[in-house]
Amino acid sequence: MISPELQAHLQSVIPSSSRAALRTSVLPALLTGVARVASTLRAAQHVSLAGTANAFGDDQLNVDVAAEKDIRAALAACGTVVTASSEEDPVEKPVVHQDGITKGESQETYTLAFDPLDGSSIIAPNWSVGAIFGVWDGESALHQDPKTRQVVSILGVFGPRTTAIVAVRTDDAPPACFEVGFGDQGKQTWELMRAHVQLSRPPFKARYFAPANLRSAGEDARYMALVTHYISERYNLRYSGGLVPDVAHALTKGHGVYVNPVTAGSRAKLRKLYELFPVALVVECAGGRAVDPATGEDLLARPLEEWDERAGLVCGTAEEVDLVKEKLLG
Amino acid sequence: MISPELQAHLQSVIPSSSRAALRTSVLPALLTGVARVASTLRAAQHVSLAGTANAFGDDQLNVDVAAEKDIRAALAACGTVVTASSEEDPVEKPVVHQDGITKGESQETYTLAFDPLDGSSIIAPNWSVGAIFGVWDGESALHQDPKTRQVVSILGVFGPRTTAIVAVRTDDAPPACFEVGFGDQGKQTWELMRAHVQLSRPPFKARYFAPANLRSAGEDARYMALVTHYISERYNLRYSGGLVPDVAHALTKGHGVYVNPVTAGSRAKLRKLYELFPVALVVECAGGRAVDPATGEDLLARPLEEWDERAGLVCGTAEEVDLVKEKLLG
Numbered sequence: 001m002i003s004p005e006l007q008a009h010l011q012s013v014i015p016s017s018s019r020a021a022l023r024t025s026v027l028p029a030l031l032t033g034v035a036r037v038a039s040t041l042r043a044a045q046h047v048s049l050a051g052t053a054n055a056f057g058d059d060q061l062n063v064d065v066a067a068e069k070d071i072r073a074a075l076a077a078c079g080t081v082v083t084a085s086s087e088e089d090p091v092e093k094p095v096v097h098q099d100g101i102t103k104g105e106s107q108e109t110y111t112l113a114f115d116p117l118d119g120s121s122i123i124a125p126n127w128s129v130g131a132i133f134g135v136w137d138g139e140s141a142l143h144q145d146p147k148t149r150q151v152v153s154i155l156g157v158f159g160p161r162t163t164a165i166v167a168v169r170t171d172d173a174p175p176a177c178f179e180v181g182f183g184d185q186g187k188q189t190w191e192l193m194r195a196h197v198q199l200s201r202p203p204f205k206a207r208y209f210a211p212a213n214l215r216s217a218g219e220d221a222r223y224m225a226l227v228t229h230y231i232s233e234r235y236n237l238r239y240s241g242g243l244v245p246d247v248a249h250a251l252t253k254g255h256g257v258y259v260n261p262v263t264a265g266s267r268a269k270l271r272k273l274y275e276l277f278p279v280a281l282v283v284e285c286a287g288g289r290a291v292d293p294a295t296g297e298d299l300l301a302r303p304l305e306e307w308d309e310r311a312g313l314v315c316g317t318a319e320e321v322d323l324v325k326e327k328l329l330g
Numbered sequence: 331m332i333s334p335e336l337q338a339h340l341q342s343v344i345p346s347s348s349r350a351a352l353r354t355s356v357l358p359a360l361l362t363g364v365a366r367v368a369s370t371l372r373a374a375q376h377v378s379l380a381g382t383a384n385a386f387g388d389d390q391l392n393v394d395v396a397a398e399k400d401i402r403a404a405l406a407a408c409g410t411v412v413t414a415s416s417e418e419d420p421v422e423k424p425v426v427h428q429d430g431i432t433k434g435e436s437q438e439t440y441t442l443a444f445d446p447l448d449g450s451s452i453i454a455p456n457w458s459v460g461a462i463f464g465v466w467d468g469e470s471a472l473h474q475d476p477k478t479r480q481v482v483s484i485l486g487v488f489g490p491r492t493t494a495i496v497a498v499r500t501d502d503a504p505p506a507c508f509e510v511g512f513g514d515q516g517k518q519t520w521e522l523m524r525a526h527v528q529l530s531r532p533p534f535k536a537r538y539f540a541p542a543n544l545r546s547a548g549e550d551a552r553y554m555a556l557v558t559h560y561i562s563e564r565y566n567l568r569y570s571g572g573l574v575p576d577v578a579h580a581l582t583k584g585h586g587v588y589v590n591p592v593t594a595g596s597r598a599k600l601r602k603l604y605e606l607f608p609v610a611l612v613v614e615c616a617g618g619r620a621v622d623p624a625t626g627e628d629l630l631a632r633p634l635e636e637w638d639e640r641a642g643l644v645c646g647t648a649e650e651v652d653l654v655k656e657k658l659l660g
Contacts (some may be wrong), residue, residue, distance in 0.1 A: 001536040029542050047522050061546035122568070125582035126489035127458045127575055158490040159456035160371040168641055181375035210568065218562040227561075232548040237541065238452070245457055252455035 002028065003087040006180065006192040012178035013168045020227045021080040021108040022135070022151055022152065026167070030112075030133050031080035031190060034156035035182050035211055036070035036166050037116065037131055041123075041158050042139045063123060064088060067116035067131065077101060080108045083139050087115040087274040090307050106262045111136040112153075115274040119242030128159035130244020136279035142307075146277050146300040153278035155244050164253055165197055177251075177285035182216035199288040199317045200254040208253060208322075210246045212260035212313075213269075226327040243270065243313075247279055250316050257316035259324055261293045268310040271298070275315055289317035334523040336510065343506035351410040351438040352482065357496070359408035360442075360463050364486035364494050365512050366400035367446065367461055371453075371488050373555075392585055393453060394418060395531050396464040397446035397461065400487050407431060412532040413469050415443040422470055440481075441466040441639045445604040449572030451524045457490035460574020464608035472637075476607050476630040483608035497615035507615035509580075515643055517551065524644045524656060529618040529647045530584040538583060540569045540576045542590035542643075543599075550593040556657040573600065573643075574626070575614045576610055580646050581616055587646035589654055602629070606643055613645045620645035 002010070005223035014023040033273045044063050068088045075081055076098040085092040093113065112135055119129035135152035135223040136144060144150075155165045169175040181193040208229045217223040230237075238249050238256075250256030270276050279298040290299045292314040314324045331341070344353040362440065374393050381431040398418045405411055406428040415422040442465055449459035465482035466474060474480075485495045492512040511523040539560045547553040560567075568579050568586075580586030592598045600606050610620035610629040618630045623642040644654045 017365065038490070042492075043511070043513065043522055044491065049452070122579075123490070125575065125579040125580060126487045126491050126493045127570065127579065128489055157456045160368070160453070160488040161456050162372075163456050183373065185373070193375055214561055214567045214660065218564065224561070231544055231554070231557075234545040234548065236571070237544045238571050239567055240510055241568050245455065249452075249455040249457065268469055298534040 001188055001189045001190055003189050006190055009178060009188070009192050010193055015175055016170070016172040018107065019170055019172070020058055021106045021127055022110070022170075025078045025080055026135060027109055027152065029074050029081065030154055031089050031180065032077075033071035033074035033133075034154070034162065035132060035188070035190075035233055036074060037156065038158050038162040038182065040066045040070055041129075041137060047233060047329065052155070053146070061117075061120055061123060062281060066259065067316060071116050071131070075112065078170060080106055080317060081110045081112050081135075083111040085141075085273070089272070107110055109139055111139055111141050113273045113277070115139050115271075118170070118244050119231055120239075122242050127240055127242065128157060128245040128272050129200040129242050130158060130248070131156035131279045132244060132275055132316045134281065135271070141273055141304060143303050143305065145303055146280075151276055152299070155279070155282055156247060157248050158246055159245070163193065163315065165282055166246060167282040169206045169281060169285055175285040177282060189321065197251050197286045198253065198254065199283070202318070202319060203253075204255050207233070207235045208238050208250060208256035209235045210249065210256065211237075211259040212239070212246070212258065213263075214239075216261065216263040216266040219263065219265045222328050223261050226259065229255055229327065243275055244281065247315065248282065255317050255320075257320035257324065258294070258311045258313065262312040268312050270310055270313055272309045272311060273304055273307065277304075278313055279313070279315065289318045289321040291325065293324070316317070331518055331520055333521045336520055339508060339522050339525055342565075343503055343508070344500065346500070346502040348502055350439065351436045351504070352440070352500075354410045355410055356440055356465060358505060359404050359411065360465070360484055361510065362407075362635050363401035363404035363463075364405060364417055364461060364484070364492065365518070365520075367486065368395045368488050368512065370396045370400055372458075373656065378523060391447075391453060394447050396507070398643050401444060401461070403445050406444065410436060411440045412446070413464075414442040415603075416443070420604070421543050422472070433505060433563065434587070439469055441471050442471055443471050443603045443607070443608060445601075447567065448574050448605065452570060452572050457570055458480075458487060458575040459572050459574065460488060461486035462605055462608045464603070464611070465520060469610040471603055471634060473633050475633055476610075480607055480611055480630070483611040485578060485609070485612055487574055487578050489575070491611050493523065495578060495612055497612040499615055501594070505615040507612060527581050527616045528584065529581065531615050531647070533584050533587075537563070537565045538566045538568050538580060538586035540579070540586065540588040541567075542569070542571070542588065543593075543596055546591065546593040546596040549595045550591065552658050553593060556589065556654060559657065573605055573609065577613065577645065580611070586652060587650035588643065589623070590643045591658060592642040598642050600640055600643055602639045602641060603634050603637065607634075608642055609643070609645065618646055619648045619651040621651055621655065623654070624660055626659050
């Protein structure tokens with residue numbers, strides 16, 4: 001399934017034998033999860049409410065439920081992921097492995113936090129959506145230092161193609177960010193599309209901005225001034241309303257900024273564990289920054305103390321993030 | 331390939347025997363084209379410049395070229411489409427039919443105008459893109475009344491799924507707009523997803539706006555005032571930058587407005603024949619309106635006099651379109 005080129009790349013970004021399972025078992029399991037969710041979505045002609053809500057009270061779609069199952073099925077084949085929680089079922093529980101898989105067969109143990117299908121509101125119109133994965137060292141993500149303990153994150157992008165942006169940051173190799181492409185269903189080879197996903201430096205021919213929660217600019221003069229700045233400076237607007245495609249846009253173009261501020265009238269909606277931490281790792285490994293717009297602090301600076309912690313998000317190239325901090329907090 | 335339910339629906343919206351080929355040959359050929367382009371995109375891991383430009387001077391991607399071929403191959407099986415032109419090759423030419431297909435075998439003759447892959451700029455980040463088709467009575471679309479001579483249009487949406495919004499407006503049945511879903515590759519059944527795609531009337535729980543060419547608001551006070559109005563009235567922003575997904579979003583949600591004005595500093599970019607006329611037919615058949623923002627006139631009011639005629643676009647629910655006219659022209 002994994003092309004020789006991708007295999008060699010995985011070896012180069014995870015060289016240590018003490019991380020062998022991360023390379024040979026965890027990453028393949030998560031990429032399998034992405035491929036399965038993609039297949040489920042392709043066949044899901046009728047998107048409907050499942051009639052249930054997740055633990056946070058969000059309405060669940062039938063495809064949310066199916067995506068969760070797809071990923072848990074893929075995890076069942078991976079002995080070193082011992083604990084998992086998801087936005088749909090946000091309590092860390094032991095992973096139920098399939099027969100023949102020995103839990104904790106190596107020295108490595110990992111915890112997975114994932115959002116199986118991010119972007120529910122744009123599934124019905126058939127816009128691109130995503131899945132988000134964060135892999136942590138050890139048996140829990142709670143009270144752990146996100147900078148050092150979250151070692152892998154993946155943004156799966158379900159669009160006309162299926163792609164995944166993968167970030168790896170461990171002790172024994174430089175941080176890496178790369179893009180994987182999944183073949184069509186007749187030809188299930190996973191290829192290395194881009195070995196280095198990298199946010200570049202100015203100048204740029206075009207600049208992009210993605211202003212989330214734009215309604216709140218009506219009651220927040222600083223956010224409104226920022227948006228007006230982008231318009232008058234002739235930035236291009238690209239905003240799908242799906243966190244994964246919006247971040248993936250900047251990562252593919254090599255520049256851009258995503259702004260999701262928290263204002264007096266609008267509460268923070270993005271979950272740290274299932275959304276913000278994995279996105280922040282990807283953006284940092286691509287050479288960019290991801291900060292909390294309320295404080296200007298890096299999102300990975302503070303451990304998670306409660307499951308449902310939320311925040312806003314500003315991420316993209318360092319220069320653009322600095323500009324937002326200056327405009328919103330300065 | 332076509333499910334019995336979809337077959338029955340086609341029969342109900344195109345009841346006349348004098349339009350039998352439109353139902354049994356033209357529509358199936360175009361839907362085949364949509365399915366083929368979807369397969370091509372899924373397998374296209376590497377999106378690259380083809381090294382050529384189309385007749386309008388736009389850079390062509392490898393997938394643009396492949397999509398054009400896919401659709402022309404599907405057309406080759408349809409004897410009643412006798413002439414075709416596309417945004418990539420904008421000269422009406424006789425369709426080259428495959429062996430055994432008799433050109434003009436029935437009394438019906440049609441001309442096709444199509445954009446095989448709309449949204450080149452968002453293909454690399456794996457956002458949803460589209461294909462656009464307009465079917466005209468007779469052997470040319472030039473100098474023809476768009477209101478009566480463009481009888482079918484299709485917006486193919488390539489996202490996590492493959493879908494198509496189809497509009498039919500002929501003499502002998504009420505206008506119809508419906509959505510088709512394409513199964514996954516293992517199960518190629520085309521299903522009727524929604525029999526009636528309909529833009530509804532206020533009040534709405536949420537309102538959506540898609541402001542194209544937003545940069546021009548920096549130099550156009552009226553467009554800026556319109557955008558500020560949307561923000562202060564708490565409309566939700568959804569703007570992918572792809573014409574098809576942006577229009578399909580409103581059609582799926584049942585409301586919304588797409589605004590692509592033409593200002594002093596930015597020329598009109600949307601082509602009437604390959605983009606605006608087909609979109610306008612879909613929106614009108616769904617109960618909405620599509621107008622030229624320069625004049626406020628319906629886009630389908632005037633025949634095409636030259637191949638490369640372009641304009642801006644305001645479309646969506648009638649109430650929202652009226653508001654835009656008032657703000658931009660009033």
